[in-house]
Amino acid sequence: xxxxxxxxxxxxxxxxxxxxxxxxxxxxxxxxxxCQEVGERALVFCLCAxxxxxxxxxxxxxxxxVVPVLLDADIPAEQxxxxxxxxxPTHVWAPExxxxxxxxLDAYYGYGGYALFETGATVxxxxxxxxxxxxxTSGSTGSPKLVRLTYNNLSANATSxxxxxxxxxxxxxxxxxxxxxxxxxxxxxxxxxxxxxxxLTDRSIVQKEFWELCRAEQATTFGGVPFHYEMLKRLKFEAxxxxxxxxxxxxGGKLDxxxxxxxxxxxxxxxxxxxxxxxxxxxxxxxxxLPDRMHAxxxxxxxxxxxxxxxxxxxxxxNDIKDAxxxxxxxxxxxxxxxxxxxxxxxxxKSDDNHGVLRTGDMAYRDEDGYFFIVGRMxxxxxxxxxxxxxxxxxxxxxxxxxxxxxxxxxxxxxxxTLQDDVARIQKIIKEQIKVKGVxxxxxDEIPRNSFGKIRYAALPKRELVTx
Amino acid sequence: MSTLEAYNMAFKNxxxxxxxxxxxxxxxxxxxxxxxxxxxxxIAEIEDAFDVYIDSDEMTEFHSYQSGIALLQRLGVDIRS
Numbered sequence: 001x002x003x004x005x006x007x008x009x010x011x012x013x014x015x016x017x018x019x020x021x022x023x024x025x026x027x028x029x030x031x032x033x034x035c036q037e038v039g040e041r042a043l044v045f046c047l048c049a050x051x052x053x054x055x056x057x058x059x060x061x062x063x064x065x066v067v068p069v070l071l072d073a074d075i076p077a078e079q080x081x082x083x084x085x086x087x088x089p090t091h092v093w094a095p096e097x098x099x100x101x102x103x104x105l106d107a108y109y110g111y112g113g114y115a116l117f118e119t120g121a122t123v124x125x126x127x128x129x130x131x132x133x134x135x136x137t138s139g140s141t142g143s144p145k146l147v148r149l150t151y152n153n154l155s156a157n158a159t160s161x162x163x164x165x166x167x168x169x170x171x172x173x174x175x176x177x178x179x180x181x182x183x184x185x186x187x188x189x190x191x192x193x194x195x196x197x198x199x200l201t202d203r204s205i206v207q208k209e210f211w212e213l214c215r216a217e218q219a220t221t222f223g224g225v226p227f228h229y230e231m232l233k234r235l236k237f238e239a240x241x242x243x244x245x246x247x248x249x250x251x252g253g254k255l256d257x258x259x260x261x262x263x264x265x266x267x268x269x270x271x272x273x274x275x276x277x278x279x280x281x282x283x284x285x286x287x288x289x290l291p292d293r294m295h296a297x298x299x300x301x302x303x304x305x306x307x308x309x310x311x312x313x314x315x316x317x318x319n320d321i322k323d324a325x326x327x328x329x330x331x332x333x334x335x336x337x338x339x340x341x342x343x344x345x346x347x348x349x350k351s352d353d354n355h356g357v358l359r360t361g362d363m364a365y366r367d368e369d370g371y372f373f374i375v376g377r378m379x380x381x382x383x384x385x386x387x388x389x390x391x392x393x394x395x396x397x398x399x400x401x402x403x404x405x406x407x408x409x410x411x412x413x414x415x416x417x418t419l420q421d422d423v424a425r426i427q428k429i430i431k432e433q434i435k436v437k438g439v440x441x442x443x444x445d446e447i448p449r450n451s452f453g454k455i456r457y458a459a460l461p462k463r464e465l466v467t468x
Numbered sequence: 469m470s471t472l473e474a475y476n477m478a479f480k481n482x483x484x485x486x487x488x489x490x491x492x493x494x495x496x497x498x499x500x501x502x503x504x505x506x507x508x509x510x511i512a513e514i515e516d517a518f519d520v521y522i523d524s525d526e527m528t529e530f531h532s533y534q535s536g537i538a539l540l541q542r543l544g545v546d547i548r549s
Contacts, residue, residue: 074500202497203497204497204503204504204507205504206496206504206507206508206527206528207496207497207528207531208528208529208531210528211528227504227505230508231504231508234508234511234524234527235524235527235528236523236524239524385505427484428486431484435500437484437503437505437506437509438505438509
């Protein structure tokens with residue numbers, strides 16, 4: 001059975017509050033009709049913002065077994081074009097204001113500010129029968145690598161989240177994350193499944209309107225990546241009077257221990273439950289959570305596996321680590337582990353590569369009580385404001401644009417090194433293509449290498465060297 | 469440097485703007501460069517440039533180029549060229 005198949009039971013309940021209130025009945029009617037326009041099971045692109053149009057489209061596609069690739073509504077035209085050439089979707093559900101689509105394609109159906117663009121693709125998509133949804137893997141590098149999620153993945157993860165967060169009809173999340181981002185989507189999925197109301201807004205927590213909406217509509221919960229919590233601290237969240245707020249969640253990267261402690265204390269005072277969680281798109285969204293009130297005792301921990309899942313550790317030889325306090329690769333097992341990746345149209349026909357087991361690429365240990373702690377990453381990946389970015393992919397993207405660079409960094413800090421006098425041009429490409437902030441581009445004289453020619457990333461400067 | 473130049477500079481640095489951007493039209497949440505991440509950097513730039521502290525309420529009410537000038541005025545900084 002597909003996710004959302006049972007939403008009819010909530011017909012008269014409020015599904016969404018956006019510019020106004022929308023019932024589940026209205027959402028299903030609109031969503032199903034968007035999907036019917038597409039017709040048979042096919043691959044489509046769904047461009048997402050926190051608006052009813054993209055949400056209803058997504059719900060309709062999933063219900064009608066049309067497979068959507070969820071992308072950011074603001075994806076640069078060039079990146080969208082490349083993805084369209086590679087995956088040949090039959091339709092693109094997108095804001096009608098996008099000139100790149102409106103000028104090139106016909107649209108016969110619309111709802112609100114969205115139009116269903118027909119691409120004219122004549123290809124017959126071979127889609128594996130269990131394939132439900134495709135999400136991008138890494139931030140916004142425009143990488144064509146997608147995660148293949150099944151109907152079972154979505155149901156399993158949503159059910160587990162409902163269980164450990166104890167979600168019911170009275171919960172009312174307000175959006176703080178994009179819905180094409182696995183964490184943001186998991187909040188939507190788990191709440192819709194219980195007939196709760198979602199407050200959809202594109203406003204961010206630094207805007208007064210966000211908090212006014214939060215108060216007026218009595219939001220009970222929201223999620224945030226580490227950056228959100230930094231902002232909340234700066235905004236003096238502790239002084240906010242929001243009596244309806246009952247639950248806060250955090251994922252998308254490791255929260256600084258001081259911040260974690262700060263919010264654990266504030267939340268306890270305010271009677272808000274606070275959950276620190278860990279996940280990856282490759283596991284639909286969530287894999288572990290630190291139960292509320294465990295923050296002091298297990299500071300810095302990602303907690304325990306979500307219900308229905310198991311976490312274990314493997315040493316370099318691939319053997320299970322049974323002892324406490326020994327570091328190894330974190331491995332997750334559960335029904336929410338995706339089928340694997342897709343990098344081409346042909347991959348969409350593929351069956352399960354992972355068989356329910358995901359090697360996370362994170363290094364971790366387990367304490368005597370069974371709580372897990374992440375100590376590092378195996379791959380050259382960093383988190384930028386909650387999104388995973390592969391440093392190799394950033395290098396590849398810059399190379400494609402004619403710049404040979406080396407990338408390094410840590411969470412929320414990306415450094416780009418060039419030997420040429422092209423800093424300004426690189427900055428421009430990063431801004432237009434990756435749309436991330438806080439990237440430091442530096443011109444250096446030489447790339448430090450060891451005797452085997454391997455780059456010594458640790459020897460790269462963090463600041464421009466000032467020569468006097 | 470005049471206070472207006474310093475204010476403009478804070479915008480350009482804080483939001484990583486190109487030279488051809490019309491600053492007077494910048495709006496939080498609408499201009500692509502001025503998202504929540506840019507907002508925090510912009511606030512820090514302005515605080516540094518004028519040696520002021522922008523509190524929580526002021527931070528959420530600051531949403532346009534003009535409202536920033538009004539905010540600084542209240543904090544005792546006169547923005548003029």
